Amino acid sequence: MxxxxxxxxxxxxxxxxxxxxxxxxxxxxxxxxxxxxxxxxxxxxxxxxxxxxxxxxxxxxxxxxxxxxxxxxxxxxxxxxxxxxxxxxxxxxxxxxxxxxxxxxxxxxxxxxALSRLTVMENMKLGAQQQRGENLFRSFNHRGWKRQEAEIEARADALLERFKMDHMRDEFAGTLSGGQxxxxxxxxxxxxxxxxxxxxxxxxxxxxxxxxxxxxxxxxxxxxxxxxxxxxxxxxxxxxxxxxxxxxxxxxxxxxxxxxxxxxxxxxxxxxxxRHHDSTLTIDDDNPFLDQPDGSSSESAESQD
Amino acid sequence: MDWATIFENGLKAGIRPEAAYFALAAIGLNIHFGYTGLLNFGQAGFMAMGAYGLAIPVFAYGWPWWIGVFFGLLAAVLFAVLLGVPTLRLRADYLAIVTIAAAEIIRFIFRATDLREITGGSNGINGFSSGFFDLNPFSGTINIGPFDFTAREMWVMIVGWGLVLIGIGLTYLMIESPWGRVLKAVREDEDAARALGKNAYSMKMQSLIIGGLFGALAGMILALSQGSVQPSPTDLGPPKTFFAYAALILGGTGRLWGPVIGSIMFIALLAFTDNLLRQAQAADYIPEEIITGTEVGVIRFVLLGVGLMILMLYRPQGLFGDKREMAFDV
The missing domain is CATH 3.40.50.300 (P-loop containing nucleotide triphosphate hydrolases)
Structure with missing residues (x-):
């Protein structure tokens, strides 16, 4: 660190x-x-x-x-x-x-x-990869993914604690401040x-x-x-x-x-x-921004100089 | 005025097959709109798939009715895929436009004269339900408390509400799982879900199919309760979709029991106001110059609309919603 x-x-x-x-x-x-x-x-x-x-x-x-x-x-x-x-x-x-x-x-x-109408914990759990229960057909069998879910929740709790967000765990994410x-x-x-x-x-x-x-x-x-x-x-x-x-x-x-x-x-x-932030603004022949295509206005610029 | 009858008829309507099929349609819309944020305005199209899928094999080919159930569900899946492939990658409003149009196209195809041999054309299909009613264990008039039901009605009610309960059970298992969590994440912010490795497109397609299957079941109960399938706007047109939405919003979107309670209340309130207005008229509380008998059917929708507006003002989350969810902008 x-x-x-x-x-x-x-x-x-x-x-x-x-x-x-x-x-x-x-x-x-x-x-x-x-x-x-x-x-x-x-x-x-x-x-x-x-x-x-x-x-x-x-x-x-x-x-x-x-x-x-x-x-x-x-x-x-x-x-x-x-x-x-x-x-x-x-x-x-x-x-x-x-x-x-x-x-x-x-x-x-x-x-x-932030996924506003999900709680902070639900937001966190969503990040976990390879979740068995995210497959539609396996989602019905709650016993099939309960153990993995518990592991994910423990990991999420540890992370929330590290980020000092554990007190917000069950709040809707929509209630958090911008920094949170x-x-x-x-x-x-x-x-x-x-x-x-x-x-x-x-x-x-x-x-x-x-x-x-x-x-x-x-x-x-x-x-x-x-x-x-x-x-x-x-x-x-x-x-x-x-x-x-x-x-x-x-x-x-x-x-x-x-x-x-x-x-x-x-x-x-x-x-x-x-590019020209440190040059003083003067009118000279080299300045490409003030170069006029027709001769007359270029002359008038010179005459002013 | 006979208040007992008014309340009795209202309550009775709330448990009749009509409320059951609205509940099924609204459960489907809840999965689409409440949990995934898909604005499906074509639930009537899915209902038509169920109703015609059930009736056509019996009517045109003489197959047993349970094959029709299979075809109805299959047709709903195909309809969902057909709608989903071009629109689910686009912004949400495109789905709304495409679904309402597709549902109407489907209805007009079913009523086309050229298809009269298969779909019955504009007359619809009658007499496909005998196989289903052969299984009816009831006979005569069935009496539950103050309510009398015919045997046919009772049988459709048992099957319809049975399906509603199974539907709620399945929805609970799906939504209260990691799969349901991803579904809600897609509703909240598709890009955030994608950035976390979730296939948002696939989730939306799954949602469209599952909700569509509930729509098809609703269409089947509708067809069985009437004993006929009609390609009319009131039966399988946009009003059906929007009444189902009204029921869902009344109960509370994104809530497990919202669509069921909402449908019961929606149908019960319609019957209640209908009975109330008719009795008030018969008793000369409302003079004939203000509301005629034929206008009652329309006026009750006006009253219901006002009621919904008041609900939206004071309880925007619906009867079952969580007020906290409305507290911040989504």
Missing amino acids: SDGGSQAAVSSDEKPASTPGSAKPDAILLVDGIRRSFGGLVAVDVDHLEFQRNRITALIGPNGAGKTTFFNLITGFDTPDAGTWTYDGRDMGSLPAHEVALNGMVRTFQLTK RKLLEMARALMTEPAIIMLDEPMAGVNPALTQSLLGHVKELRDEGRTVIFVEHDMDVVRDISDWVVVMAEGRIIAEGTHEEIGANTQVIDAYLG
Whole structure:
């Protein structure tokens, strides 16, 4: 959970190159040539990207960079125009969303999806995989799945306790606050025992006190041996927990590296603040934005100068 | 005014076969709408599958009636698959549009003149039920408390309410299981269910089939209680679907006993207001200028509609619903 631990974990392997699409030691998820456009807008166009196993990778980028679309594509919630991706050597390209989850790649949503009219405990139990009683014909025989149900409930109780939600156990999920829903969604995703957990803005709308405990939970996930990929806007959060940062802008991967490297990367700063954020606004002949197609207005601009 | 008769007729209607088949249809809708969130507006179509499935083998081919039961259930499954394949991947409202249209198409096909040899055309089918009534253990008039029933009526009631009880038992076993939990998860948020590895499409298809089977059983009880199958709007048209919805909402959606209690109350209240208005008219409490005898049948629906509105205002969760579930936006 401590930063020292994470540093040790990273340094035990060779550090990957800090170039977009660089090869990683022991990559769990490899994405190749994935592309998705909505009409004329290319939302995602990633040539190559690798995610390292047992690391926390942050996916950052300005609004509209295509981060959530990228999440949707690789979790089967959206279909790309082109591209392949493999998870642990398995081709995931044509799998529907629920099978992606069954394979151990589980996501949460930017707009939290608590199942309002189910209790917190029912929400949790839903996450468990391979339930006998989820088959229609076996569901009738309650004795056939009661034992497994008890095991699932015990596991759910332990997780709720870890997330300090045990007092809400029998409340409807619809009565939870926004931050509690985030916690519930993360805990519910953990019930699936995922190898990769993908969090879409896990800290959005969560109060600072809760953020600290959520951050702790995310680090615990890595320490348990899971791979975490998360989308986040808050740079303090990214700095605090991420082992690796991937920057997207206009659908492409523009930079990769540790958060120190990313912080110093001019391309990233340009993407966030605009290419001309540090130049003073003057009218000169080189300025492409003020260049007029017809000579007359260009002359008038010069005469004003 | 004879209040005893008014109440007696109301209560009697609540246990007659009509209430039983509404209860079966509403149990099916409860699985569709109450537990899965599927807006099936074509339950009458499933009822038609059951009714015609039961009648056609006897009428057109002279087969025994129990083969008809098998065909009725099979037809409902096929109808559910036919509706589900194109619509269940789309947004919920598409299912509503497609089901109401498909149910009407089915009814018009059954009444087509070209199919008169098989479906009886617009005359429907009569005289297919003798095999069923041969098994009737009752004879003469059966007396239960203050109520008198004919032997035929009694037999359909026993079978109908028996099916209702079996249906409630099966629904309980299904819904109070992990399978039922996934079904409710799909109702709350399909994408969340998918993200947890649940096949939402398959769950919705299973729900559509199971609820449709209850619809088919309702259609069979309807056909047996009338001794005929008619392709008329009042028998197998949209009003049947919406009355079943009214009964379900009255009782409480997503509640085990909601559809049964709702159906009993719906039918009992209709008979009660009908009797009340007719007696009030006969006793000249309501002058002929305001409501004529023929208008009573319509007025009782107006009164019932007002009653439902009041219910929705003060008890939106229905008589059996859980108020907490209404406390937050879904």
